[in-house]
Amino acid sequence: MGKVKVIEIQCGIYERNNQVAAELRSELKNEGVCLINLMSSPGSGKTSTLLKTLAALKDEMKIGVMEADVDSDVDAEAVSELGVDVLQLHTCGACHTDAEMVTQCVKELGVQGKDLLFLENIGNLICTAGYDLGQNKNVLILSVPEGHDKPLKYPGMFEVVDLILVNKIDVMPYFDFDLEKFRQYVRKLNPKASILPISAKTGEGMQPWFEWLRKEVAQAKG
Amino acid sequence: MGKVKVIEIQCGIYERNNQVAAELRSELKNEGVCLINLMSSPGSGKTSTLLKTLAALKDEMKIGVMEADVDSDVDAEAVSELGVDVLQLHTCGACHTDAEMVTQCVKELGVQGKDLLFLENIGNLICTAGYDLGQNKNVLILSVPEGHDKPLKYPGMFEVVDLILVNKIDVMPYFDFDLEKFRQYVRKLNPKASILPISAKTGEGMQPWFEWLRKEVAQAKG
Numbered sequence: 503m504g505k506v507k508v509i510e511i512q513c514g515i516y517e518r519n520n521q522v523a524a525e526l527r528s529e530l531k532n533e534g535v536c537l538i539n540l541m542s543s544p545g546s547g548k549t550s551t552l553l554k555t556l557a558a559l560k561d562e563m564k565i566g567v568m569e570a571d572v573d574s575d576v577d578a579e580a581v582s583e584l585g586v587d588v589l590q591l592h593t594c595g596a597c598h599t600d601a602e603m604v605t606q607c608v609k610e611l612g613v614q615g616k617d618l619l620f621l622e623n624i625g626n627l628i629c630t631a632g633y634d635l636g637q638n639k640n641v642l643i644l645s646v647p648e649g650h651d652k653p654l655k656y657p658g659m660f661e662v663v664d665l666i667l668v669n670k671i672d673v674m675p676y677f678d679f680d681l682e683k684f685r686q687y688v689r690k691l692n693p694k695a696s697i698l699p700i701s702a703k704t705g706e707g708m709q710p711w712f713e714w715l716r717k718e719v720a721q722a723k724g
Numbered sequence: 725m726g727k728v729k730v731i732e733i734q735c736g737i738y739e740r741n742n743q744v745a746a747e748l749r750s751e752l753k754n755e756g757v758c759l760i761n762l763m764s765s766p767g768s769g770k771t772s773t774l775l776k777t778l779a780a781l782k783d784e785m786k787i788g789v790m791e792a793d794v795d796s797d798v799d800a801e802a803v804s805e806l807g808v809d810v811l812q813l814h815t816c817g818a819c820h821t822d823a824e825m826v827t828q829c830v831k832e833l834g835v836q837g838k839d840l841l842f843l844e845n846i847g848n849l850i851c852t853a854g855y856d857l858g859q860n861k862n863v864l865i866l867s868v869p870e871g872h873d874k875p876l877k878y879p880g881m882f883e884v885v886d887l888i889l890v891n892k893i894d895v896m897p898y899f900d901f902d903l904e905k906f907r908q909y910v911r912k913l914n915p916k917a918s919i920l921p922i923s924a925k926t927g928e929g930m931q932p933w934f935e936w937l938r939k940e941v942a943q944a945k946g
Contacts, residue, residue, distance in 0.1 A: 543766040544849050544878060545870025572850060574876045595880060597819060597850040625877065627766050628794060628819040628848055647869035647892065648767025654796045655847065656766060658817055670869065676895050 519633055523601035526608065526636030530619075536722035537608075537619045538715070539637035541659070543652075544625030546645040547669040549577045551702040552622055556586050558712055563617040563719060568607040570599045570624050577622060587611055598629040601636055617719050627656040638722055639664040646670045646679045653687035660691045665698065667711060672701040741855055745823035748830065748858030752841075758944035759830075759841045760937070761859035763881065765874075766847030768867040769891040771799045773924040774844055778808050780934055785839040785941055790829045792821045792846050799844060809833060820851040823858055839941050849878040860944055861886040868892045868901045875909035882913045887920065889933060894923040 530537055542548045556565060567588040569578040578590035589611050591603060604621060611619070621637065623630045631640075642663040644652055647670060653660040660666075666688065668681065681699065688695055698714070700707035752759055764770045778787060789810040791800040800812035811833050813825060826843060833841070843859065845852045853862075864885040866874055869892060875882040882888075888910065890903065903921065910917055920936070922929035 543847070543870075544874055545765060545867075571877060573879050576873065576876060595850075595854075597848070624850070625765070626819070626848060626850055628817075628846070629851060632817075645767075645869065647867065647895070648765075651798065652766055654798060655793060657795050673869070673895065673898050676898055 516632075519601045522605055523634035523636040526601060526605045527638075530608070530613065530636060530638070531722070531724075533613045533616075534723045535613045535616050535619060536639075536719045537604075537621065537635075537637045538718070539621050539623060539635050539640050540643065541623045541627075541630045541640065541663075542625060542643035542645075543627050543648055546625070546643045546648065547702050548622050548625070548643055549580065551643055551667065551669060551700070552620060553580060553584065554702050554705065554708060555620075555712065555715070556581065556584050558708070559618075559715065560584060560586055564615055565618045565620070566611045566613075566616050568604065568611065568619065568621045570603075570622060572596070572624060593624060597624060597626055598633055599623055599635060600633050604635045617723075618715065627652070627659045631656075631659040631662050639718055641665045641667065643667045643669050644684075646674055646677050649677075650680045650684035650687065653684070653691055657691050660688055660695070663692065663695050665696045665714060668697060668699045669702055671699045671706060672704045738854075741823045744827055745856035745858040748823060748827045749860075752830075752835065752858060752860070753944070753946075755835045755838075756945045757835045757838050757841060758861075758941045759826075759843065759857075759859045760940070761843050761845060761857050761862050762865065763845045763849075763852045763862065763885075764847060764865035764867070765849050765870055768847070768865045768870065769924050770844050770847070770865055771802065773865055773889065773891060773922070774842060775802060775806065776924050776927065776930060777842075777934065777937070778803065778806050780930070781840075781937065782806060782808055786837055787840045787842070788833045788835075788838050790826065790833065790841065790843045792825075792844060794818070794846060815846060819846060819848055820855055821845055821857060822855050826857045839945075840937065849874070849881045853878075853881040853884050861940055863887045863889065865889045865891050866906075868896055868899050871899075872902045872906035872909065875906070875913055879913050882910055882917070885914065885917050887918045887936060890919060890921040891924055893921045893928060894926045 570591045581588040640663045792813045803810040862885045
């Protein structure tokens with residue numbers, strides 16, 4: 503009985519969330535701002551990938567960052583040291599961000615004059631995938647040590663992603679990660695998702711990711 | 725407004741959950757069965773650690789395994805190949821297991837004659853930590869590639885664990901994992917939590933973990 507109640511109420515929440523997300527998406531479109539929702543498991547390298555990306559692109563476009571965390575400000579501090587506008591969002595224990603939280607953050611950061619906004623979502627392969635946040639694209643970071651079988655276990659995430667960055671390819675020799683099998687698993691769930699192998703640590707494969715971002719930013723400008 | 729409603733209803737859910745968990749705990753105590761709730765991020769090595777553990781202990785005690793997954797049966801099949809009783813629990817998209825789900829699984833598996841039950845929980849460092857499942861102990865697997873800063877980001881998990889297995893220590897040379905810093909971060913949140921470094925792959929450090937389990941099983945027998 504209790505469980506059924508949760509589902510009913512969550513439907514209401516999703517409906518409300520989708521309305522708010524649609525409003526944010528429309529506002530960002532009017533302003534020509536691209537919003538990227540960056541998701542991953544804990545410890546896949548969201549922050550290090552983001553820091554390298556900001557360092558590479560911050561002089562050619564105006565970027566803003568929203569750091570969602572259950573707690574702690576360590577990521578926001580690292581971003582701010584690069585001279586990039588950043589806002590820390592504490593979810594106070596919640597396992598996901600919703601469109602209302604992101605809308606508040608976008609307002610706080612300010613969209614005028616911005617080209618690209620990143621939301622570094624909470625490290626979670628389940629709950630974060632369930633919410634439309636008004637983003638242009640969903641980017642997932644999946645790291646080599648996590649294994650190539652993750653699409654089988656977390657299909658909901660792999661169904662909603664536009665781009666997957668396979669991170670930590672520098673440690674590929676020490677793990678049994680089969681990139682071809684991973685591609686096959688992803689393709690079955692989501693034939694349109696792109697896959698780019700990268701190492702945020704060594705910089706390998708980062709250029710195609712930057713190119714992908716440049717195209718998204720250009721497309722958002724219309 | 726929507727958000728406040730969720731919180732009110734979730735309080736109700738937690739209360740109901742805690743009642744069911746208390747009932748299960750009492751039933752397991754009467755039967756002298758030890759229930760271990762095994763949690764981690766996606767890809768930390770829950771299944772490989774569990775498989776090595778079952779192979780080592782299955783001839784000296786009667787073990788049952790509950791595999792919780794959003795989807796897929798791959799882990800359950802691997803356990804069953806070892807000749808250990810296993811039950812697959814599909815949460816159908818949900819990000820956590822609750823006491824009612826676990827109670828159903830325990831009934832299905834049967835407790836009579838069992839010494840040790842494992843629940844391999846869903847790969848998630850946030851939602852799984854919030855539910856009492858009637859377990860004797862919470863065990864967290866945190867793998868070296870995830871980084872030593874995870875207690876700062878997912879404090880709710882580290883506050884509720886009894887034992888942390890730091891897995892994948894065989895790849896320690898390729899990552900910047902500082903075990904001493906990790907110990908300090910954990911100690912601040914949870915001074916009572918034990919920490920055991922292991923490699924499920926090479927078998928290093930596994931004996932102290934087996935010893936810990938033997939003690940828990942003996943304690944549950946009373």
